[in-house]
Amino acid sequence: SKQASVxxxxxxxxxxxxxxxxxxxxxxxxxxxLEHGEFELYFQPKGNISSTPSLAGLEVLLRWNDPDQGxxxxxxxxxxxxxxxxxxxxxxxxxxxxxxxxxxxxxxGYPKVTISVNVSAVQFRHPQFxxxxxxxxxxxxxxxxxxxxxxxxxxxxxPVVIKEKLERLRSQxxxxxxxxFGTGYSSIHYLKTLPIDILKIDKSFVQETPLSEQxxxxxxxIIQLGKSFGLTxxxxxxxxxxxxEFLAGSGCDLIQGYYYSRPLNRAAMEQMFKDSMxx
Ligand code: C2E
Ligand code: CA
Ligand code: CA
Ligand code: CA
Numbered sequence: 001s002k003q004a005s006v007x008x009x010x011x012x013x014x015x016x017x018x019x020x021x022x023x024x025x026x027x028x029x030x031x032x033x034l035e036h037g038e039f040e041l042y043f044q045p046k047g048n049i050s051s052t053p054s055l056a057g058l059e060v061l062l063r064w065n066d067p068d069q070g071x072x073x074x075x076x077x078x079x080x081x082x083x084x085x086x087x088x089x090x091x092x093x094x095x096x097x098x099x100x101x102x103x104x105x106x107x108x109g110y111p112k113v114t115i116s117v118n119v120s121a122v123q124f125r126h127p128q129f130x131x132x133x134x135x136x137x138x139x140x141x142x143x144x145x146x147x148x149x150x151x152x153x154x155x156x157x158x159p160v161v162i163k164e165k166l167e168r169l170r171s172q173x174x175x176x177x178x179x180x181f182g183t184g185y186s187s188i189h190y191l192k193t194l195p196i197d198i199l200k201i202d203k204s205f206v207q208e209t210p211l212s213e214q215x216x217x218x219x220x221x222i223i224q225l226g227k228s229f230g231l232t233x234x235x236x237x238x239x240x241x242x243x244x245e246f247l248a249g250s251g252c253d254l255i256q257g258y259y260y261s262r263p264l265n266r267a268a269m270e271q272m273f274k275d276s277m278x279x
Contacts, residue, residue, distance in 0.1 A: 026080045029066065034093060038065050041097055042263040045272060046116075046234060046256045049248045053260050055276045057114040057148065060098045061263045062090075082122045091123040092132050099140035099147060101266070106146075110273040114175060116148040121155030130168055137172075144173035148198070151176065153184025156194065163194055170195045177234070182222055191229045199226040203237020203257070210246040220250045227251055 033039060042061045047053025064072040081087040095117055102115040123129060137144055149169065156162050156178075166176055177198035178190065182205055191199070201222050208215040219235070226233040235247050238257030247255060264272060 023080055026077050027084055030081055030086050033064060040065060042265055043269040044256060044263040045261040046254050047260045049252055049255055053255060055113055056254055057116060059116040062094055082120050087120045087122050088126055091120055095136045099136045099142045102146055103140045103142040111276060114146050114148045116150050118150045124151060124155055148175035148177055150179040152179045156190050166195050198232045198234060200234045200236055206235050206237045206243055209243055223250050223252050
């Protein structure tokens with residue numbers, strides 16, 4: 001069986017080949033998937049920290065319903081799309097759809113909350129990125145203050161260009177958050193030099209809290225670091241009540257994670273909006 005041969009050279013080569021075939025398959029399928037409307041936006045709520053969190057915003061998470069394979073997780077197709085450049089088109093689609101839907105929800109009378117869109121490094125580096133964002137906002141009619149862009153630390157390694165771009169976006173009222181904070185290298189340096197609004201602490205720092213004393217101490221330090229720079233601090237991957245309580249007691253502002261809500265499809269998100277208006 002496959003299990004018994006794990007570690008043997010033959011199985012290793014076989015699995016590597018498999019992996020390559022899969023990537024090539026995905027690469028071929030991406031453009032058609034976009035044309036055929038197989039991509040779908042999911043939304044994960046962000047909550048203001050309290051024992052019963054209130055809706056503070058949403059993060060857009062991309063899903064691909066491949067007719068052959070079913071749901072393909074983003075970690076399987078986004079790296080492929082980044083490698084061959086398709087992420088430029090796909091990312092633009094996500095941005096336009098997100099702004100359009102956010103504006104539509106506002107027009108329908110749902111609570112006005114920020115919508116956060118993940119931006120890949122490849123996308124951010126593209127010379128037309130600012131135009132793409134501006135067009136998405138203009139065409140949708142969404143006020144820039146309701147759009148947040150999530151960038152990762154690892155893409156901030158070109159400080160001068162990055163700073164200029166971030167400043168241009170921010171001067172229009174768009175919010176910038178640093179995603180997966182703590183997993184990159186020069187974290188503290190970036191906090192000092194770049195125009196940022198929100199710090200999203202990576203879920204790896206939250207997972208073992210409060211059971212692990214070391215992780216808990218680290219988490220508190222990161223929260224304090226963010227606060228000392230005047231940033232809004234969000235903790236990702238909050239899965240339990242004890243984590244929520246620990247974070248609330250540590251001065252964290254926002255949470256995101258399965259404890260508050262899993263990523264929701266559009267219908268479920270609209271239901272959550274309605275529930276939040278009735279409570
Ligand atoms: P991310 O931006 O760090 O998003 C958070 C991921 O953690 C999401 O996975 C989310 O479903 C998951 N998550 C949320 N709450 C919890 C929790 O309580 N526990 C655990 N264990 N996980 C939780 P997802 O949706 O599979 O997305 C994975 C990554 O794919 C994202 O990481 C982001 O880097 C990327 N991604 C997703 N959508 C887009 C997009 O539209 N554009 C780009 N460029 N990247 C995207
Ligand atoms: Ca994110
Ligand atoms: Ca993250
Ligand atoms: Ca991540």
